[in-house]
Amino acid sequence: VVEGALPLGEIATSLGYAHLSNFTSAFSKRFGQPPASRRRFEQTTVIARANKANIRKTPTEDGAVQAARQHNKQNSSGII
Numbered sequence: 080v081v082e083g084a085l086p087l088g089e090i091a092t093s094l095g096y097a098h099l100s101n102f103t104s105a106f107s108k109r110f111g112q113p114p115a116s117r118r119r120f121e122q123t124t125v126i127a128r129a130n131k132a133n134i135r136k137t138p139t140e141d142g143a144v145q146a147a148r149q150h151n152k153q154n155s156s157g158i159i
Contacts, residue, residue, distance in 0.1 A: 080106070080114045081121035087114050 080090060091102030106114045 080118055087118075090114070 080087070085093075087102070088099050091099045094102065096102040096105070103113050103115075106117075110117060112120075
């Protein structure tokens with residue numbers, strides 16, 4: 080159901096349900112929500128996780144300032 084590869088009617092038939100409504104009723108009793116809602120929730124969650132993983136954190140200003148100071152210390156020749 081959550082992968083979304085098959086229509087819910089096909090899933091219901093493959094599990095032996097004569098009608099989609101019977102499958103929906105049994106699924107809702109077992110999982111607390113209808114299969115279509117569960118599918119949407121899972122797909123939204125997967126997309127949100129993928130987007131979160133693609134967010135790159137930028138260094139904070141403090142981190143950038145510290146890195147610049149360290150770089151200057153390492154590369155200073157002591158000549159003014």
